[in-house]
Amino acid sequence: MSNNQDDREGRLKKKILDRFDDETSQEIKILKSRPDFRPELEYFVDLLAGGRDPATISARTGRPVVALMCLQAPLELFHVYGLQPFKIFGGTMVAQRLSAPQLPAIMCPMLRSALGELHLDLAGSKGQKFLAWVTPTTCDWVVKIQDMMEVCGITEKPPFHRLELPHLKDRTESQDRWLEEVYLLRGFLSQITGKKKIRRQDLARSMNIYQKSWHVFSNLIDLKRTGRVPEIWFMVISNSFFFDDAEKWTESVKKALPVFNKREKALPDIFLAGSPIFFPNLKMLHLLEEAGLNVVMDDLCSSERIFPGAVYFDDFSEHGLLKALAQRYHQGCLCPTFSDNDRRINNIIAPAHKDLYKGVVFHVLKGCHPFDLESLTLECRLKDMGLKFIKLETDYTSEDSQTLLTRLEAYRNTLAN
Amino acid sequence: MGYKIGLDLGSTAIKMVLVKNNEITWSRKVPTAPGQEALAMELVKGAVNECGLSEVDIDHIAATGYGKKLMSSAGHTVDEISANAQGLHWLSEGRCRTIINIGGQDLKVINLNEKGLIADFKMNDKCAAGTGRFFEQAARILDTPLEKFGEMSKLADEPLELNSTCVVFAESEIVSLLAKGVPKERIIKGLHHSVARRITHLLGSRNTPKGGDIYLDGGPSQNPGLLEALEDELLMEVKVLPNPQFTVAFGATLSAN
Ligand code: SF4
Numbered sequence: 001m002s003n004n005q006d007d008r009e010g011r012l013k014k015k016i017l018d019r020f021d022d023e024t025s026q027e028i029k030i031l032k033s034r035p036d037f038r039p040e041l042e043y044f045v046d047l048l049a050g051g052r053d054p055a056t057i058s059a060r061t062g063r064p065v066v067a068l069m070c071l072q073a074p075l076e077l078f079h080v081y082g083l084q085p086f087k088i089f090g091g092t093m094v095a096q097r098l099s100a101p102q103l104p105a106i107m108c109p110m111l112r113s114a115l116g117e118l119h120l121d122l123a124g125s126k127g128q129k130f131l132a133w134v135t136p137t138t139c140d141w142v143v144k145i146q147d148m149m150e151v152c153g154i155t156e157k158p159p160f161h162r163l164e165l166p167h168l169k170d171r172t173e174s175q176d177r178w179l180e181e182v183y184l185l186r187g188f189l190s191q192i193t194g195k196k197k198i199r200r201q202d203l204a205r206s207m208n209i210y211q212k213s214w215h216v217f218s219n220l221i222d223l224k225r226t227g228r229v230p231e232i233w234f235m236v237i238s239n240s241f242f243f244d245d246a247e248k249w250t251e252s253v254k255k256a257l258p259v260f261n262k263r264e265k266a267l268p269d270i271f272l273a274g275s276p277i278f279f280p281n282l283k284m285l286h287l288l289e290e291a292g293l294n295v296v297m298d299d300l301c302s303s304e305r306i307f308p309g310a311v312y313f314d315d316f317s318e319h320g321l322l323k324a325l326a327q328r329y330h331q332g333c334l335c336p337t338f339s340d341n342d343r344r345i346n347n348i349i350a351p352a353h354k355d356l357y358k359g360v361v362f363h364v365l366k367g368c369h370p371f372d373l374e375s376l377t378l379e380c381r382l383k384d385m386g387l388k389f390i391k392l393e394t395d396y397t398s399e400d401s402q403t404l405l406t407r408l409e410a411y412r413n414t415l416a417n
Numbered sequence: 418m419g420y421k422i423g424l425d426l427g428s429t430a431i432k433m434v435l436v437k438n439n440e441i442t443w444s445r446k447v448p449t450a451p452g453q454e455a456l457a458m459e460l461v462k463g464a465v466n467e468c469g470l471s472e473v474d475i476d477h478i479a480a481t482g483y484g485k486k487l488m489s490s491a492g493h494t495v496d497e498i499s500a501n502a503q504g505l506h507w508l509s510e511g512r513c514r515t516i517i518n519i520g521g522q523d524l525k526v527i528n529l530n531e532k533g534l535i536a537d538f539k540m541n542d543k544c545a546a547g548t549g550r551f552f553e554q555a556a557r558i559l560d561t562p563l564e565k566f567g568e569m570s571k572l573a574d575e576p577l578e579l580n581s582t583c584v585v586f587a588e589s590e591i592v593s594l595l596a597k598g599v600p601k602e603r604i605i606k607g608l609h610h611s612v613a614r615r616i617t618h619l620l621g622s623r624n625t626p627k628g629g630d631i632y633l634d635g636g637p638s639q640n641p642g643l644l645e646a647l648e649d650e651l652l653m654e655v656k657v658l659p660n661p662q663f664t665v666a667f668g669a670t671l672s673a674n
Contacts, residue, residue, distance in 0.1 A: 383537075402483050403523060406483070406496050406498060407498070407538075407540055409496035409498075409499070410496045410497075410498030410499050410535060410538060411538075413498075413535060414534070414535045414536070414538075417530065417532075417534035417535060417536070
């Protein structure tokens with residue numbers, strides 16, 4: 001590359017980095033100036049504000065950081081190897097500007113933004129890189145992420161490990177195959193840390209730590225069901241999970257629970273389904289609030305689905321523990337990339353039978369095919385039951401806010417019909 | 418006393434109705450420009466003066482449309498989908514089950530139940546295909562006033578197959594058709610059909626109304642060529658009320674009830 005090109009690229013990066021900071025700090029300002037902001041929530045907001053580079057996260061947690069492309073990999077395994085798993089996500093609208101010219105016009109904007117952020121060298125700006133990358137093969141965009149990193153000129157080349165995800169979950173062969181993958185992941189983590197063996201007591205301890213996180217998080221979910229936890233705060237709390245040590249985060253969630261407990265129930269209630277939402281792009285949640293819609297349930301992998309649920313085991317051998325983990329992460333996951341996934345649709349529909357919500361708002365990021373395709377099945381099923389459904393397709397842009405708001409306001413009126 | 422004002426602050430025009438006893442007594446529209454509230458208040462003043470009223474005769478101002486939040490003097494605001502539904506239900510005397518609304522920058526399909534409440538609705542994306550903006554753009558490239566589109570498309574036997582409803586692609590397609598000497602009448606007819614197909618697609622087979630009537634409203638609904646193309650594509654009768662661009666503003670006054 002010529003010096004001129006280098007200069008231009010440098011200037012562009014600098015501009016985008018400035019705007020990246022603006023976008024983040026603007027959202028932080030909005031969060032902190034909300035009337036329902038409380039000191040107990042500061043911890044989570046500060047985690048999101050404090051940067052997502054491996055150096056910062058490693059300094060905070062005292063562990064080397066491994067980048068994770070999806071939640072499918074058992075977090076407990078990273079923990080027992082003394083590592084901090086960090087889910088890579090792109091939430092900034094501006095970061096896409098760096099990666100977009102090299103990428104397909106219609107692609108997952110969340111990943112396009114993530115690639116832009118990586119291109120900004122956020123990952124390595126403080127002199128420390130991710131120790132490794134782990135990619136469960138969920139959707140097509142995630143599967144091709146390594147190629148796209150190369151196309152975007154992201155030169156960081158740490159060890160890269162793919163976890164092949166069997167997309168049929170109810171088949172024994174698939175479950176066995178997934179267990180093999182979990183063993184392969186263990187081998188990879190052992191190789192990058194140089195730790196030949198892990199003690200089963202240590203694995204059980206790590207599992208216990210994450211179980212506690214899940215337990216406290218499920219208390220927060222229960223509160224949300226009563227309409228007391230605004231989705232924006234729920235998202236901030238769940239988004240921040242990967243930014244700190246699981247135990248510290250859990251303690252902070254415990255402290256935040258009474259804040260929400262004191263609040264009153266708010267109506268009308270909706271189920272938010274579809275593509276994930278990541279800080280600082282909380283556009284959809286702001287619009288939902290502006291339209292007077294209160295989210296009591298969601299199934300976003302950036303929100304209620306960050307944990308696969310409780311892990312049960314009665315076999316305390318290392319194999320028994322790994323098997324329990326593998327099962328939970330495969331069976332408990334409700335990602336639309338699975339083929340036999342009636343459970344996911346039923347999970348959304350079942351609460352409607354108990355009148356736990358009045359309608360579904362389905363959020364689709366343009367280019368996110370798994371969720372887009374699934375919305376068709378869900379729409380038919382819900383409408384056949386006489387339930388309200390609205391699909392909102394959006395991109396990482398603020399231009400469409402007005403039309404989205406119009407739809408949400410009209411949708412809100414239909415909930416009473 | 419007893420008058421209500423309905424203002425629809427849309428992306429291309431501000432429409433206003435003066436209503437008494439749920440009947441439109443005065444209506445007017447002006448193009449949208451910066452300073453929407455001032456423009457709207459000019460309309461209000463015009464209505465009051467022309468009808469020999471004073472401001473105390475106005476009981477309520479209802480605002481809808483993209484600019485509704487800019488109207489600080491509005492007694493209440495309502496989204497344009499709900500306003501459209503209420504307006505057409507009333508004006509069609511309960512016969513309407515589906516509304517196709519073509520706005521300046523969007524396209525909406527709204528299904529109503531027998532009580533006139535919204536059962537379902539669909540809206541196009543950010544794309545301006547099939548909207549008022551699309552027709553304006555086409556009129557500019559064809560150098561033909563929009564008002565003539567209806568009569569001109571009637572002169573063509575067969576519509577031309579246009580591949581794009583995208584404003585940008587349609588522009589180059591029309592330019593190249595003109596260069597090939599294709600008569601404007603056929604191009605216009607082709608445009609109507611391509612927009613009609615897009616509307617049919619938005620309507621979707623699941624959403625084709627069972628019973629009740631389909632109404633077209635919004636500015637472009639006054640174009641008989643589009644209406645004909647739509648009926649052709651849908652294989653159904655599509656109705657248009659007098660002054661279809663004021664339905665939404667009127668519906669806003671009803672929502673004040
Ligand atoms: S599932 Fe959707 S949101 Fe998630 S990575 Fe794939 S395309 Fe993006």
